[in-house]
Amino acid sequence: MSSYLIAVTTQIGIYGLLTLSLSLQYGYTGLINFGQVGFYAIGAYAAALLGTALGWGPWGSLAAAALFAAVAAVPIGLLTLRLREDYLAIVTLGFAEVVRLTIVAEDWLTNGTAGISGIARPFAALGVGIERDLAFLALILVALVLVAVGLGVIVRSPFGRIVKAIRDDEDAVRVLGKEPFVPRIKVLCLGAAIAGFAGGLQAQYIGYVGPDQFISYVTFIIWIAMIIGGTRSFLGAIVGAGVVLLFLEGSRFLRDELPDISETALASARLAIVGLALILTMLYRPGGLVGGKDAR
C-alpha cells in the first residue's frame, strides 16, 4: 500500500467522522449546522496546544479535543436552539469564522497565522515511517466504525426516537409532553464532540495546525459529502466522504494530463464538478447514494 493511498484513506477517515457528526445533527435531528469547521478547529487547536505547550500525551489530547468542542457547542445551543432553525444556521456560520479569526488574532495562544507545529501522534514507538502511518490509519478507521455504530445505537434508542420526532415536527413533540430543547442541545454537543475529535486526529496526523486549514470550505465539503452519500444514513455519510475526497484528491492527477490548464482553473473546475455532482444527486438520487431506504 503506497503512502499516498494511506494518506488519502486517512483524510477520508477524518472527513468521514466530520460527515457522521453532521449526519447526526442534520440528517437525524434537523439541525442546520453551517459551522462544523469551527468545532473541528477547536478540537484541532485543543489537541495541538495540550500536546505541545502543556506536554499532554496524544491520547489525552484527543479526548480533550472532543470535550473542548462539545463545551463550545453549549453556548451556541443555548443561544439558538430555542429559536427557529435558520438561526442556528446563521449563528454557526458566524461562529466558525469567529473561531478562525480568533486563532489568527490571538498570537500569544495560537501563534496566529504561523500556526503550531510539532504535534505528537500516537504510536511514537513505531518510529517515523509507513508502520506508524498504517497504525494511525487503523486508529482512525476503528474510530470511524465505532462512531458510526455508536450513533446507530443512539438513533434507535428512545432518545433517538425523540430526536427524529423533533426533526419531523417540533410542536407535535411538545404537545406529547417533551420539551425539544434539551435533546437538540445534546445532539449539537455530541456532533461537536465528534467534529472536535476529528480535529484532534487531523492535528496529530499533519503534526501542524494553522488557521488556513479551518475555512468554511471544510464545512461545505462535508455538507456535500453528506448529501451525496445520503443524509439519513451513517453508512452514507462515510460513503459520501469517500466519494468526494477520492474525487478531490484523485483529480490532482489531472494536472499531469492537462498541462495547458492553469492551476487555478483546474482547482475551480474540480469544485464545479463537485457542485455538479451535488445537483445531479439532488435531482436523480435525492436520498443520496446510500439513501432511499430510511436507516432507522
Place this chain on the structure above:
Amino acid sequence: MTALLDAQDIRGGYDETPILNGVGLTIDRGEIVTIAGTNGSGKSTLAKALVGLLPRCSGTVRFDGRTLDAVAPEDRPALGLSYVPQVANVFPELTIEENLWVVEGVGNRRARADELFGRFPSLAERRRQLARSLSGGERQQLAIARALMLHPKLMVMDEPSAALSPRLVEEVFALIRDLAAQEIAVLLVEQRAREALAFSHRGYIMSSGRIVAQDSAAALLADQELARLFLGQGRSNAAAS
C-alpha cells in the same frame, strides 16, 4: 360541577395581528363540543391557544381546577390535556409503534401502547411499518391513539376530518363518539360543522376571532339564520370546503 376547561378572554395570534379577539368557552367532563366557523375565523388558532402553542396569547385558561397560564405546552399533556394537530399529526419517519412510544410521561409506555393496539387492530397489524406508509384515515387513527397514551381528560382535535373521504370521516367521527362514551371530553374544531354538531353536545360558532353564537348542538342546527351564514346551505358535506 365546575367545567373541565374554562377559557376566558383569550386574545392573541402569531404576530402583532390579533386573530383571537376575546374568546371564552367552557367544556364539561365527557362532553363533545364543536367549534364551527368559516375559514379564517380563528378556530384552529383557538385550539392552539388552549394547548399553549400560540406564540402570543393572553387570557385565562383553567383546566381541571388549575390555571394553565404558567404551564408550558409540554407539561399540559400530563395534566390530561391532549392535542391532535390538523396536519403533520404523526411522525412519518418513525414506525407506528414508535409513534406511540415517543409520548413522554407514560408509566409503562410499551404496555400502554399494546393496550391501544388492542383498540386499533388495523394499526396493530402494521406496528413495525413506518407511519408514512399509512393512509390519511389511518394516520388520524394513529394520531388519536397517540393522544390517548396519557389517558387524557380532554382531547382538542383540529379538523380530524380534513382531507378524508366521506367514509373515513364517518369512521373518525365514530371514534370521537366512542371517546365521549369513555368520559373523555372532546373539543372538535371542524369545517364539517353539520356532521360534527350532529353528534356533539354543544357548539360554538366563531367569526373574526370572536364567538358569535353558542348553544346546544341541536339548537344551533335548528337555527336557520346561523345555518345559512356559518354552516353552509346543504346537508352533509356542503359545509366542508
